[in-house]
Amino acid sequence: xxxxxxxxxxxxxxxxxxxxxxxxxxxxxxxxxxxxxxxxxxxxxxxxxxxxxxxxxxxxxxxxxxxxxxxxxxxxxxxxxxxxxxxxxxxxxxxxxxxxxxxxxxxxxxxxxxxxxxxxxxxxxxxxxxxxxxxxxxxxxxxxxxxxxxxxxxxxxxxxxxxxxxxxxxxxxxxxxxxxxxxxxxxxxxxxxxxxxxxxxxxxxxxxxxxxxxxxxxxxxxxxxxxxxxxxxxxxxxxxxxxxxxxxxxxxxxxxxxxxxxxxxxxxxxxxxxxxxxxxxxxxxxxxxxxxxxxxxxxxxxxxxxxxxxxxxxxxxxxxxxxxxxxxxxxxxxxxxxxxxxxxxxxxxxxxxxxxxxxxxxxxxxxxxxxxxxxxxxxxxxxxxxxxxxxxxxxxxxxxxxxxxxxxxxxxxxxxxxxxxxxxxxxxxxxxxxxxxxxxxxxxxxxxxxxxxxxxxxxxxxxxxxxxxxxxxxxxxxxxxxxxxxxxxxxxxxxxxx
Numbered sequence: 001x002x003x004x005x006x007x008x009x010x011x012x013x014x015x016x017x018x019x020x021x022x023x024x025x026x027x028x029x030x031x032x033x034x035x036x037x038x039x040x041x042x043x044x045x046x047x048x049x050x051x052x053x054x055x056x057x058x059x060x061x062x063x064x065x066x067x068x069x070x071x072x073x074x075x076x077x078x079x080x081x082x083x084x085x086x087x088x089x090x091x092x093x094x095x096x097x098x099x100x101x102x103x104x105x106x107x108x109x110x111x112x113x114x115x116x117x118x119x120x121x122x123x124x125x126x127x128x129x130x131x132x133x134x135x136x137x138x139x140x141x142x143x144x145x146x147x148x149x150x151x152x153x154x155x156x157x158x159x160x161x162x163x164x165x166x167x168x169x170x171x172x173x174x175x176x177x178x179x180x181x182x183x184x185x186x187x188x189x190x191x192x193x194x195x196x197x198x199x200x201x202x203x204x205x206x207x208x209x210x211x212x213x214x215x216x217x218x219x220x221x222x223x224x225x226x227x228x229x230x231x232x233x234x235x236x237x238x239x240x241x242x243x244x245x246x247x248x249x250x251x252x253x254x255x256x257x258x259x260x261x262x263x264x265x266x267x268x269x270x271x272x273x274x275x276x277x278x279x280x281x282x283x284x285x286x287x288x289x290x291x292x293x294x295x296x297x298x299x300x301x302x303x304x305x306x307x308x309x310x311x312x313x314x315x316x317x318x319x320x321x322x323x324x325x326x327x328x329x330x331x332x333x334x335x336x337x338x339x340x341x342x343x344x345x346x347x348x349x350x351x352x353x354x355x356x357x358x359x360x361x362x363x364x365x366x367x368x369x370x371x372x373x374x375x376x377x378x379x380x381x382x383x384x385x386x387x388x389x390x391x392x393x394x395x396x397x398x399x400x401x402x403x404x405x406x407x408x409x410x411x412x413x414x415x416x417x418x419x420x421x422x423x424x425x426x427x428x429x430x431x432x433x434x435x436x437x438x439x440x441x442x443x444x445x446x447x448x449x450x451x452x453x454x455x456x457x458x459x460x461x462x463x464x465x466x467x468x469x470x471x472x473x474x475x476x477x478x479x480x481x482x483x484x485x486x487x488x489x490x491x492x493x494x495x496x497x498x
Contacts, residue, residue: 236319247335408454
């Protein structure tokens with residue numbers, strides 16, 4: 001180990017020609033890594049010459065530092081006594097008085113949970129979780145579309161029994177409400193994705209682990225019961241070798257039952273809340289560098305990769321050349337796990353996916369939480385499209401929906417329309433931010449109780465008995481795509497190409 005460094009010595013190295021940072025009490029020379037950083041040069045240069053641990057730690061799983069930097073880049077320990085006093089950014093000088101924050105057991109719905117989390121989390125975490133593309137229209141419609149679907153309660157039926165258990169790809173779950181692959185959980189709370197997993201085990205729920213989780217798959221799975229159901233989200237990288245190495249690792253983890261190939265965000269949407277907060281990172285530092293914002297010297301082809309936002313760093317390196325013809329055969333060579341395709345937004349793509357069974361065993365209808373293409377349709381629109389144009393898809397593969405869930409009634413309505421399972425992302429993250437493991441458990445407690453109440457009022461005892469006869473979706477049906485089905489041409493195209 002080298003000499004011990006003072007903060008003043010480190011602070012002299014703030015340029016692309018000489019860039020040092022402090023991480024976990026040690027000094028690193030990251031000069032050679034700056035132009036290679038997947039998230040772009042700016043995000044490092046904004047933190048050059050100072051302690052970057054607080055920014056780095058919540059969004060990087062353990063081991064990434066050692067994988068990315070040569071051993072000689074670790075220069076030596078920092079003399080902690082030389083660190084300057086930390087000044088809180090404006091607006092964060094005073095934390096909310098804990099007595100003024102609603103206790104978890106007083107939270108009665110997802111809005112309450114979100115309100116508590118917003119008060120407790122950092123601005124950066126809130127901006128990343130809350131943000132969506134452009135004007136947030138898809139994000140809003142994801143939720144409000146459910147209010148246009150009406151329930152059809154039945155009466156004079158024994159409702160003393162209510163069973164919310166179901167299956168996901170043949171794996172038993174106690175509730176058909178899974179955690180969508182929501183990234184960077186430790187931004188909101190140190191319990192992170194492992195905390196979400198602990199809460200899911202309490203309720204027998206499935207968790208899809210994000211490709212961009214802030215903890216390793218092994219850490220997330222640690223201590224979970226043998227029968228707990230997990231999926232792994234895959235963003236295929238331009239450097240296919242990286243994805244292949246990850247699949248080798250995932251294949252060894254027997255608790256992971258399926259792979260979720262995400263297709264709805266080959267590039268990040270324009271998430272302005274996230275971008276604005278990213279611009280605040282290290283904004284007071286005098287960066288002396290040729291790697292200025294928008295410079296062509298960064299490795300990412302997307303100008304947003306230099307924005308400093310959480311999303312920009314996550315999407316760097318994601319492949320944009322995936323196709324039906326090439327990607328599924330490639331995937332078949334590297335895993336025998338069932339494939340679930342995430343992010344389908346038209347009945348045509350749902351139909352195409354069904355032609356690839358049994359390799360493809362499920363699809364998730366999703367617009368990426370409204371975070372990719374704003375004004376993309378909510379999952380319910382696509383589900384109704386499938387019922388109208390190609391209902392046979394529902395018999396060939398499992399169809400799940402994702403996005404906008406705020407109530408147990410929302411879950412039940414999606415199940416009535418033919419969804420096999422329903423996903424939530426922000427609810428779990430806000431629950432984590434509101435109270436760690438206990439916060440996520442409170443989310444499940446609220447939604448499970450609402451699901452059971454709704455089923456009883458519909459006079460339905462079991463999940464599999466829910467059907468379109470229990471709802472009136474005519475108001476939503478008027479708004480879905482009304483053009484030609486186009487499925488015959490798709491079948492011909494498949495035969496010709498394959």
